[in-house]
Amino acid sequence: MTTITLPTVVRSPDWVRHLRARPTTVLASLVVVVALVAAFAPGVLTPHSPTTIHLQQTLRSPSWHHLFGTDEAGRDLFTRVVYGTRESLGIGVGATAIAMAIAIVFGFTAGLVGGIVDSLITRLLEVLFSFPALLLALLVVAVRGPSLETELIAVGVGSAPGYARMVRGQVLNVREAPYVEAASALGHRRRTVIRRHLFPNAFRPLVAVMTLGVGQSIVWASSLSFLGFGVPPPSPEWGALLDAGRDFITTSWWLEILPGLVIVLLAIAVTSLGRTLQHKLEGAAR
Amino acid sequence: MTILVEVPEPAVDPAGSGVDQRPAARPGVRLARRIVWKVAGAVAVVIAAASVTFFAQLAVPGDRATILLNIQTGQHQHYTAAQLAPVRKEFGFDNPLVAQWLRYIGGVFHGDLGTSYTQHRPVTQVVGGQLGPSLIITVGALVVAWILAIGITLLTVKRRPVVSALGSLWETFTACLPQYWVGIILLVIFSVDLHWFPVIGGTSVKGTVLPIVTMAIPLAGFLGQVTRDEFEKVLDQPFVTTARTRGQSDTGVRLRHALRHAVLPAITLSGWALGALLSGAVIVENIFGRPGIGQVLVTAVSTRDVPTVSGVVLAVAIVYVIANLLVDLAYALVDPRLGGPA
Numbered sequence: 001m002t003t004i005t006l007p008t009v010v011r012s013p014d015w016v017r018h019l020r021a022r023p024t025t026v027l028a029s030l031v032v033v034v035a036l037v038a039a040f041a042p043g044v045l046t047p048h049s050p051t052t053i054h055l056q057q058t059l060r061s062p063s064w065h066h067l068f069g070t071d072e073a074g075r076d077l078f079t080r081v082v083y084g085t086r087e088s089l090g091i092g093v094g095a096t097a098i099a100m101a102i103a104i105v106f107g108f109t110a111g112l113v114g115g116i117v118d119s120l121i122t123r124l125l126e127v128l129f130s131f132p133a134l135l136l137a138l139l140v141v142a143v144r145g146p147s148l149e150t151e152l153i154a155v156g157v158g159s160a161p162g163y164a165r166m167v168r169g170q171v172l173n174v175r176e177a178p179y180v181e182a183a184s185a186l187g188h189r190r191r192t193v194i195r196r197h198l199f200p201n202a203f204r205p206l207v208a209v210m211t212l213g214v215g216q217s218i219v220w221a222s223s224l225s226f227l228g229f230g231v232p233p234p235s236p237e238w239g240a241l242l243d244a245g246r247d248f249i250t251t252s253w254w255l256e257i258l259p260g261l262v263i264v265l266l267a268i269a270v271t272s273l274g275r276t277l278q279h280k281l282e283g284a285a286r
Numbered sequence: 287m288t289i290l291v292e293v294p295e296p297a298v299d300p301a302g303s304g305v306d307q308r309p310a311a312r313p314g315v316r317l318a319r320r321i322v323w324k325v326a327g328a329v330a331v332v333i334a335a336a337s338v339t340f341f342a343q344l345a346v347p348g349d350r351a352t353i354l355l356n357i358q359t360g361q362h363q364h365y366t367a368a369q370l371a372p373v374r375k376e377f378g379f380d381n382p383l384v385a386q387w388l389r390y391i392g393g394v395f396h397g398d399l400g401t402s403y404t405q406h407r408p409v410t411q412v413v414g415g416q417l418g419p420s421l422i423i424t425v426g427a428l429v430v431a432w433i434l435a436i437g438i439t440l441l442t443v444k445r446r447p448v449v450s451a452l453g454s455l456w457e458t459f460t461a462c463l464p465q466y467w468v469g470i471i472l473l474v475i476f477s478v479d480l481h482w483f484p485v486i487g488g489t490s491v492k493g494t495v496l497p498i499v500t501m502a503i504p505l506a507g508f509l510g511q512v513t514r515d516e517f518e519k520v521l522d523q524p525f526v527t528t529a530r531t532r533g534q535s536d537t538g539v540r541l542r543h544a545l546r547h548a549v550l551p552a553i554t555l556s557g558w559a560l561g562a563l564l565s566g567a568v569i570v571e572n573i574f575g576r577p578g579i580g581q582v583l584v585t586a587v588s589t590r591d592v593p594t595v596s597g598v599v600l601a602v603a604i605v606y607v608i609a610n611l612l613v614d615l616a617y618a619l620v621d622p623r624l625g626g627p628a
Contacts, residue, residue, distance in 0.1 A: 127334040130603040130610075132565035135583075142587045142595040143345050219464045223569055226466045227584055242466065250485065253474045260467035268462045 025276050031269035038085035048076040050083035050236050059252045069254040071245070081259050084236035088263075091152060091237070092218035096210055098156025099163050099217070104206075106160075107167025111175065111202075112194065122168070125161050133158035137224060146229040154229075155220045159213065166209060170202045177201070208278035215270035222263050238263050321615060328611045335603045336394045339596035340387055343400075346592055350379055354403045357589060377401060394604075399597035404589050409597030412582060417601060420578035423494060423570065424563040427501035428556060434506035435513055436549070440540055443517045454514065460507030465566045469500040469573040486575035497570045501563055509552045509559070517548040554617070557610035564602045 038045055054074030062069040068077035110121035128136070137154035144150040174180060175198065183193045218238075224230050225239020232240070238259050245255030346353060351370040354377070356362055374380045378389065390400060399409040442453025476496060477485045484493050520526065521544055529539050564579070571580030579598050586594035 123330075123334070127331050127338065130331055130335050130561070130606050131338070131599055132561040132602060132606070134565035134568065135599045135602055138568070138583060138587050139339070139342055139595055139599050142590055142592050143342055145590060215462075219462075223464060223466060227569065227572060227587075229587060249470065249473065250478050253470075253478070256470045257467070257474065260464070260470065264463060264467060267464075268459065271462055272458075 022276070024272055028269040028272040028276075031265055032273065035085055035089060035266050035269075038082045039089050040086070042079075042082045042085065045082045046076070046079045048079040050075065050080045052076075059248065061252070062254050062258070068258045069252070071255060072248060072252075077241075077254065077258065080236040080241060081238065081262055084238050084241060084259075087148075087231065087235060087237040088218055088222070088239070089266075091148075091155070091221045092214045094152045095155035095159070095217040095221060096213040098152060099158075099160040099213065100206070100210055102156065102160040103163030103167050106164040108171055108202075110164075110168045111171025112198075118168075121164075125165050125168075128161040129165075133162075134220065134223060137220065138227075138229070141224065141229045146232075148231050151221055151224055151230050154224060155217050158220065159217065163206075163209065163213065167202070167206065170205060171198065174198050174202045204281055205278070208274050208281055211274035211277055212271055215267040215274065218263060218270075219267050324611060324614055328607050331607050332394065332604055333391055335607070336391050336600055337387070339600045340390045342596055343592050344383075346590075351377070353590075357403050357591065358406075394600065399600060400593040402586075402591055402594045402597075404586070404591045404594070409594050412594055413579060413597055413601055416577060416579050416582050417605075419576065420564065420567045420571065420580065421605075423497045423501065423576070423578070424560060424567055426494070426498040427505060427563050427566075428559060430498055430502035431505035431509055431559075432552075432556075434502060435509035435552070436545070438506070439510055439513045439517055439548070440545065443514050444521050453510075457507045457510040457514065460503050461511055463504045463507070465500055465504060465569050466573060468503050469496070469570055472496050472500055473573060493574065493576065497567075497574050497576055500570050500573075501566045504566075505559055505563065509555065512552045512555060513548050516551055517544055520544045520547045523547075554613060557606070557613040560609045561602065561606040564605065 034045075042050075052075065054070070057066075057070050057074040058072055060066055060070045060074075066076050066078065068081060071077055071080070106121050106125070110118045131139075137158035140154035140157055141150055144153070180193060180197050183197050184190075188196075221230065222239035222242060225237065226242045226246075228243050230239045230243065231237045241259045242256060245252070245259070248255050343350070349370075351373040352365055354373055355365055355369070371380075378386055381389075393399065397410055399413065401407070402409050402412050405412055438453055438456065442449050444450060473485065473496065476482045483496050484490070486493070521539075526539055526543055529543050530536075534542070567578060568580035568583055570576070571578040572584060579602070583595060583598045585591075586598065
C-alpha cells in the first residue's frame, strides 16, 4: 500500500498536526494535566468538600449529582478522589525520587569505580532482585510499622534495585562512548570528563525511566494501601479509599472500581508519556 | 501491573571468562563447569538473601525480647531483666551476633526459617502448608498467561494495521493494570452479579479460577509485548521469506518458524515472572479470601511479626532463585552457544 503525499497548499496549524500524529500522547498529557490541577487546585474540579458527611445520602450509586457515587458516610467519592490526588501523586513522585537517589549512588559508584566494588554492588543488586518488589516493601513495612513515611521508603526501596542496575548499565555504556574517549584523549581531567560528559549523558535516559517509575510507584503504593499498610483511612489518598471500600464490595462496587480506574488511567497516561519521552531521548542521543 | 521491568541479564559468573580462556576443555566438561558455577552462584545468592532478612529482624527499633513480649501480650510496657532473660535464651538473642547469623543461615539450608513471634512455632511450619496453594495459582497463572499471550500475538501480529494496533493496545493496557483492580472487577462481575463463582473462594477448584485469571491478565499483557516485538523482528528475517517462497502458508510460517524464536526472550522472563506472580498472589489471595502465603504475610505484617515476614519473603526469594537457576540451566542445555566459548 503506497500513499502519495501531494503538496498541500493550506497547512494545518502545528498543534493540529501534532494531535493527528500522536493522539495518545495528547490524551495522556491531558490526563496528567487534569491530575496536576487536581493536586494543586482541587477546588476547580469539584464544588463539594471531601469531608462533609451526609448521613441521608450514604452509599448512593453514581449519578449526575455524584459522579462517582457516595461512600458509607455520604461523602462524595469524586470529590474525595480529586482531593486525594495530591497525596497519591506525591507518594508516586517521592517514592521514585527515593528509588532514584539510591539507584544513582549505587549505579554510578559501580559504573565509575569498577573492579571489586562493581562486582560487589552487582552481586548485591542480584540478591535484592531475588525479592519481588512488593515483598521487599512489605518487609520494610513490618520493620518500621505502617505510616506515610514508611510507604514512601517501602516503595522506593522496593523499586531501587531495578533502577540501580539500569543506571550502572547506562554509565558503562557512556564510558565506552567515543566522545568520552575523545575527551580523555584531549587531556581533560577525569573529574571534568565525568562532570561534563559522563553524568549528563548517563542521566538523560533516566528522565524517561523516572517518568515511567512514577506511574509504577503510584500503583505499588496503592497496592500497599489496599492491603491496609498505607496512609490511615480518613485520608482520601487513593489506596486508602480502596482499602476503605473493601467492606462494601458486595453492595457498592463503585467504591473500589472507580478510584481504581483513576489510578489505572493516570498510570497508563504517565507510562505512555514516559515511553514517548524515551523514544525522543533515544533519538536525541544518536 | 509491571511495566518497568528489565530482562534480567543471564548472570555472568565471575570465573566464566577464566574458564573460557583455557584452550582445550571438551564441551561436556565446559558445560559441567558452567552448571557447577551456576549452582554455586545460586547458593551464594540464597545466603546473601538470608542475610538481608536476618538483618531486617535486627533493624526493628527497640529491644527484640521486649518487642516479642509486647506482641505476644498485646501490651506496651517495659520488662525487668529477669522477665526478659528466658525469652532471650529461648530465641538465642543472648548469643553473639555472628553466632546468631551463622545459626540462621545454617538453619535456612535445613529448612529452618526462625521462630514466629506471635505464634511461637517455627516459621517453616507457619509458612509450609501455605506455600502450596500460592504456588498452585502462581503456576496456573503463568500457564494461562502464556496461552493468552501467544494466542493473541499469533492472531494479531503483522495483520491488518487495525488488528495489530488493537492487539498492541490490549497488551499496553492490560500490562498496566494493577492486580487488585482486575481482581475486584472480576469478583464484582462474576461472583457478586452473576454468581458463577463463590465470593470467598477458599481452595475449591471453582474458587481457584478467578484468582488465576486475575494474575494471568496483566502478565499476559506484559509477555505479549515482549513476544510481539520479537515476532515482528523474526517475521522480517530471511528464513521466513525463504519459507514463504517455498509456498508455506502464513499460518505454517507463524507456527513452525516464527513462534519458536519469538518466545525465547519471554521464556527467560518467566523466571522473573514467577517472583512477580508470588507477590501478586499476596494481593489476590487477600481479595478472594484464599489461604496461602498472602494471608500469612498480611497477618504477620500487621502484627509486626518480623521473623515470619522475613521467612515468607525468604521462601519466595528461594523459589525465585531456584526457578531462575532452572531457566538458566535449561538455556545452557538447549542453546549450544552458551556451552561453548562466548
